[in-house]
Amino acid sequence: MSLTDSRISLAHGNGGRFMRELIDEVFARHLANDALDTTVDAARLALPGDRILFSTDGFTVQPLEFPGGTIGSLAVHGTTNDLAVAGGDPLFLSLNAFIEEGFEAALLERIVVDLARSAAELGVRVAAGDTKVLPRGQGGGLYLATTGIGVMRHPGALGLNEIREGDALLVSGPVGDHAVAVLLAREQFGLRGEIRSDAGSVLPLTRALRDVPGLRFMRDPTRGGLVSAAHEIARATGLEVILDEPTVPVRPPVRAVCDILGYDPYYLACEGRVVAVMAPEAADHALSAWKAAPGGADAAVIGRLQAPRNGGAVALRTELGGLRLLEELEDDPLPRIC
Amino acid sequence: MSLTDSRISLAHGNGGRFMRELIDEVFARHLANDALDTTVDAARLALPGDRILFSTDGFTVQPLEFPGGTIGSLAVHGTTNDLAVAGGDPLFLSLNAFIEEGFEAALLERIVVDLARSAAELGVRVAAGDTKVLPRGQGGGLYLATTGIGVMRHPGALGLNEIREGDALLVSGPVGDHAVAVLLAREQFGLRGEIRSDAGSVLPLTRALRDVPGLRFMRDPTRGGLVSAAHEIARATGLEVILDEPTVPVRPPVRAVCDILGYDPYYLACEGRVVAVMAPEAADHALSAWKAAPGGADAAVIGRLQAPRNGGAVALRTELGGLRLLEELEDDPLPRIC
Structure with a gap:
């Protein structure tokens, strides 16, 4: 990661050059897929009509890395699991990151890499994202939210x-x-x-x-x-x-x-x-x-x-x-x- | 709001009775619509095929109420505006709330009411949601994220x-x-x-x-x-x-x-x-x-x-x-x- 600083600053959330670099060098680079375009306001998706599933989850686990996972893989599995138990296959995710000022950039990158790997293993594409940087003392490190779109695959009724x-x-x-x-x-x-x-x-x-x-x-x-x-x-x-x-x-x-x-x-x-x-x-x-x-x-x-x-x-x-x-x-x- | 306490506690985020009451009495009550069912893992949506738009945004504005809006209305307008400038009409939203322990329940309700009113004015339905309660000192009050699904309406190419x-x-x-x-x-x-x-x-x-x-x-x-x-x-x-x-x-x-x-x-x-x-x-x-x-x-x-x-x-x-x-x-x- 070539961010100028090794820690996240408020300027990484202000809409300018540093924020663009954070998004390009950490999020877009690791999450790259043909549904993700960081220059558009909304991603264009092709979906199969009337069998769409939609679910969301927030992630606040502490510590952010634990035996068996990170908040990144958890953010993929938590939301895609909700689509799975509803009888579906996951297709697309959106990702929100709330990052506290001073957060270590290398840790952020490890988490995004783990998230990207988990998504790729499932064939799920991150198609939309947003980052916010929170002033020091107002953030608890890192919070994520993911929202998933899936398609219903179970042949019968479930509920x-x-x-x-x-x-x-x-x-x-x-x-x-x-x-x-x-x-x-x-x-x-x-x-x-x-x-x-x-x-x-x-x-x-x-x-x-x-x-x-x-x-x-x-x-x-x-x-x-x-x-x-x-x-x-x-x-x-x-x-x-x-x-x-x-x-x-x-x-x-x-x-x-x-x-x-x-x-x-x-x-x-x-x-x-x-x-x-x-x-x-x-x-x-x-x-x-x-x-x-x-x-x-x-x-x-x-x-x-x-x-x-x-x-x-x-x-x-x-x-x-x-x-x-x-x-x-x-x-x-x-x-x-x- | 009939929550036992007038402030949000950690128990409002633990998956048990208090959390259910918070969701039922604040979120589900004000956001009620025929696409929202708080007992399902994923909402079932009908969508028109290949012209789907998908966008997400996080919200951290401080103060949470300001002249002309609240973080609640902002969370609707921010994401639906991204769908709008992409040439679409918004259809569905998901909502994530990260609430700090000790947050005033009455303020939370005012914000959710403002959010619900803004969504209703646009004909947009909140179809999925999640709440997390953050320990005191780790939350900055309230953060929201919304993810929107819309349908492309602009007749020509935009970009x-x-x-x-x-x-x-x-x-x-x-x-x-x-x-x-x-x-x-x-x-x-x-x-x-x-x-x-x-x-x-x-x-x-x-x-x-x-x-x-x-x-x-x-x-x-x-x-x-x-x-x-x-x-x-x-x-x-x-x-x-x-x-x-x-x-x-x-x-x-x-x-x-x-x-x-x-x-x-x-x-x-x-x-x-x-x-x-x-x-x-x-x-x-x-x-x-x-x-x-x-x-x-x-x-x-x-x-x-x-x-x-x-x-x-x-x-x-x-x-x-x-x-x-x-x-x-x-x-x-x-x-x-x-």
């Missing part, structure tokens, strides 16, 4: 309103890896570990279910984790979600960190997992499809939906056979985890 | 590559009002004035030129102002932009503030103006069309494009007949102006 009593709940892999990896990377707890974030694209997983009949609904359990996804399902359907604790995959080191810090892994964010609701007779088919797909080796059937009879929307059947209500997350903030 | 030697440059109204209105609203200079920002939609202006033959290119002169727009034209075309100073509209109070503070109004941001490049024989037609359109009463032909012969890309012919080079903006930051 919360497709869910029926008796349906099975599946998860594509262990929960909580992302949140714990980010927490440990902050080094504020004096804990060290080998835990990598699960951050990544779920597209291989959602595509694996495209030909499986009986798929009702998918969601990626990000902020608020598995329990928050379950509460969304319960609230929308009026059904009760019963999770079968021994079947919910949690890596032993993740459980160990949770035990030490007092977190419940079922509330912790994943960034590369999918929760799927399947017709009961289709659950095994879906499980096999996931186990054969990249990232799905530890997939499991973890629960079912039933008419309410335990006085709570989401409950965990424990190893000992007891039932523990899992309340909706309230005041347990883990800021800047995603 | 920098359509510009020819001899073309005329027009501006739709006085320059610098937005930047000066925001600066005065900060009250850090001890100056008071009646200057309102020009922030608003340029759609009536861009639509007014839709049937005017000879339109080559349009741009909204935001960050870096008129001079930065002129430099972009010069860089892309290899031509020289000569601005005729007596014809460039600047309101007397804007000029007075610039004289006091040492700013050049030609470098100051507008948020509701259009610069258009026209074939010379079409300039009068375009000028009449603008003067008859809302917001175009003070439109003017302000310059022309010529082969380089003054040793600079952008120059100002002054009232006395001299020629002053207008360098590309470098280190003159006006942070958080837009």
Whole structure:
């Protein structure tokens, strides 16, 4: 990177030469593709009519680089995962960067390179972008937002309103890896570990279910984790979600960190997992499809939906056979985890 | 607004109940439209094929409310103006909010209401959204990003590559009002004035030129102002932009503030103006069309494009007949102006 200075200055956001150089030398250079033209006000896209999907996400993770990813790859995967669980393939992204004055230019470039690589791996093109530079002390380093356009590919209907009593709940892999990896990377707890974030694209997983009949609904359990996804399902359907604790995959080191810090892994964010609701007779088919797909080796059937009879929307059947209500997350903030 | 607290807390960003209430009670309530469903991962849109426009912008203006607008209306107009100058009509927006812990909930609601009203006036629907809450001291209050999808409506080709030697440059109204209105609203200079920002939609202006033959290119002169727009034209075309100073509209109070503070109004941001490049024989037609359109009463032909012969890309012919080079903006930051 040939920026005059090695740190971002307010002049990199003022609309003049420095801003143009920042955009050309960092963003446009690494994100180059035939849909991106930094001299136009709006990109011209060809899209297939009435099956368009549209989604957006903001990214504030701290630290910006963590085991298994960066805020750059996360910004690609977060938004494209939302398109994927809606049944689509991602096509285009826009990118907003809010950069704090004084931010290290080399770190910005590493992040943009990671973002560009992640987009290229998915065949997704960044077609529009904007940068703003924030005065020192008003920015927290770097925030990103991405907005994605995709095309619906799932042949049938998908949605919360497709869910029926008796349906099975599946998860594509262990929960909580992302949140714990980010927490440990902050080094504020004096804990060290080998835990990598699960951050990544779920597209291989959602595509694996495209030909499986009986798929009702998918969601990626990000902020608020598995329990928050379950509460969304319960609230929308009026059904009760019963999770079968021994079947919910949690890596032993993740459980160990949770035990030490007092977190419940079922509330912790994943960034590369999918929760799927399947017709009961289709659950095994879906499980096999996931186990054969990249990232799905530890997939499991973890629960079912039933008419309410335990006085709570989401409950965990424990190893000992007891039932523990899992309340909706309230005041347990883990800021800047995603 | 019935949020439990009158200030935003970290728990409003954690994926649980408080976050759901914030989204339901502030964002979804005010932005309600048939394309917005806060329970889906991605919105389903119907779009007309191959004439799609896509643009994004971030918003960091300080103060968040200023004479003539708020960061909410600015977030609608900024992105839809980019679609408008590209020759399109805006259809859909996504919205990202980065909210600092402790932010006043009533102010957030006023801003969202202003955003919703601006979108409704344009017939634009917010179809996707995301909120993140930033720990106190890491956020600067509120940042927004919007990404817009529009449809190309201009019948001919528009773009920098359509510009020819001899073309005329027009501006739709006085320059610098937005930047000066925001600066005065900060009250850090001890100056008071009646200057309102020009922030608003340029759609009536861009639509007014839709049937005017000879339109080559349009741009909204935001960050870096008129001079930065002129430099972009010069860089892309290899031509020289000569601005005729007596014809460039600047309101007397804007000029007075610039004289006091040492700013050049030609470098100051507008948020509701259009610069258009026209074939010379079409300039009068375009000028009449603008003067008859809302917001175009003070439109003017302000310059022309010529082969380089003054040793600079952008120059100002002054009232006395001299020629002053207008360098590309470098280190003159006006942070958080837009």
